[in-house]
Amino acid sequence: MHLSSSQPPSPSPSTASRSPAPHRKRSDGRPRTRLSEEPTRNGSPGFAVSAAALGLLATPTALSTNATTTALPDVAHDVGVSVSTATWLATVFGLAVAVGTPLAAALLRHRGIRAVVLVSAALIVVGTVAVAVSESMPGLLVGRAAQALGGSGLVTTAINLAGTPRRMGVVTAGSGMCGALGPLAGSLLSDHLSWHVPLALSALALLAVPYVVLRAPAHQRDEGARAPFDAVGAALTVALICALVLLARFPVPALICAVVLGLLLAASIRRRPDGFVPAPVLRSPVFLIASGVVCALSMAYFALLYTVPRLLEDDAQWDRVDVGTGSLVVLLIGSTASWFMAAYAHLVRRSTVLAVLLVLGVLAPFTGAVAAAPLLLLAALGVAVFVAASGQATLSVVAGGGVAEQQRTTALGLFTLCYQLGGAFGPAIAAVTLA
The missing domain is CATH 1.20.1250 (Growth Hormone; Chain: A;)
Known part of the structure; x- marks a missing residue:
């Protein structure tokens, strides 16, 4: 099936005389059948934020994810648990990132970029402090979950501000590079400093927060966010994500829950088509x-x-x-x-x-x-x-x-x-x- 652009919004009086967007041509005369390097329609204000800042905002989450993998044996030894138990730190982090992504997107729609960045930064600070001082699994799990929720908000913000494949490439390629360096960084930091350090690497994203907050466009509430927040749809979506992520650990119960929650979410979407999903x-x-x-x-x-x-x-x-x-x-x-x-x-x-x-x-x-x-x-x-x-x-x-x-x-x-x-x-x- 051919991928085509969505239909353009109804033209305003000032643009009614122009040709419809799908039939417009580039300045070089070629039809718009290519991946445009122009800003996306409501993403152009994000060009006030540099691509490098977007990369710094998003990539530490990937670094933190993979750096933990080589630090887990040291964590298990010091905390007094098995390595398999310690892997819950990675599972919880991945789960919280997945859960936080649609929630961050909803917050972006309703409150804007600055609110999401500040809330995400606060979560990363709280989570980093927790993993820095905790010597028990419950404290570490809470800290990693807070870091992941904050990281997902920053990643979602960076993707929304990117606007073009070239700028998105900075975010995705940077995440790939940081992910590649993560295991080595986790091993070296654990050996020479402490296993607390690799667990705190997501805090590097905080370096970009002041710049992004100052440069990000002011929030303009869009029509899609005027309706009340769909709490039921959000709860069902979060629960479904949890079931899907936990399929690897608990296949049968997670699959049953996923099927039931999927049906409930479908009914919720049918009842409220303009809701959370x-x-x-x-x-x-x-x-x-x-x-x-x-x-x-x-x-x-x-x-x-x-x-x-x-x-x-x-x-x-x-x-x-x-x-x-x-x-x-x-x-x-x-x-x-x-x-x-x-x-x-x-x-x-x-x-x-x-x-x-x-x-x-x-x-x-x-x-x-x-x-x-x-x-x-x-x-x-x-x-x-x-x-x-x-x-x-x-x-x-x-x-x-x-x-x-x-x-x-x-x-x-x-x-x-x-x-x-x-x-x-x-x-x-x-x-x-x-x-």
Whole structure:
């Protein structure tokens, strides 16, 4: 199915004489069938915030996520729990990021960018203090949840302010690079300082907060936010996200809960089409295709991220240093290449970009599943991070453009949620594959 832009809003008297938006041409005469590098319709005020600041706002969350993985043995030893119990710190962090994304999108619609950034910053401060002083699992879990909720708000804000694939590429490629550096950073910081430090890395995003608050556009309440907040829809959405994320740990009960909650949420959307999850967004084929593709690309990447190192250790007999070094190199290369893809995607047709993402997105996990040569496995991992980061950068603009202006913020939040759900499902797939 061809991805096309959403229908434009009704023209105002001052613009009624112009041609409809889908038929307008670029200044060079080409039809607008490409990934435009122009600001998205209500995202142009965000260009007051530099792309570098958006990257700093969003990428520490990825760094904090992956840095924790290598610090978990030290955490388990000092806190007095098993390593498997300590992995709940990673699970809770991922769950809170997923839950916080649609909530942050709703807050953006109702209260604006500055409110979301300040609330998110406060949560990160509270969470960082908690993980810095806690010596027990309950305190650490609360701290990590607060950090993740704050981080999801900053990531959602950065994506909404990006506006073009090139600027989105700074966010997604930066997140990929920080994610690649995370395990090494967590190991070094734990060994030479304390395991508390890797758990506090999300606080680096606070460096960008004053600048973003000062430069962000003032909030203008849109028509989609004039209705009362849909508390029922929000509660059902959050509960459904929790059930989906917990499928890997509790398959049967989580699946039953997900089915029941999905039916209840569908009934809630039918009762209130303009609620927390707007029905017009779910009816947009452009949004659904873009979100489905990015979820699949994310799943493949995170599955390979967990599978390839295990295969290199068990089958190729690589030691951990070699595995870590090889993974780091290909992840950095893939993340860097994704920025170039995002930066220059507007020069080719949208269908071509989608075809490249789909072909490579299928090729990477297939190679990872059948290849035995270590270099092929590493290449599959590098291609997977490339298509996942490129897809998030380019398809976010497609997803946001596939809905009406007043629903764009919600659509981008749900699109980002689909990417994060892919990150939750990928490790579960890897666990089944390696079992």
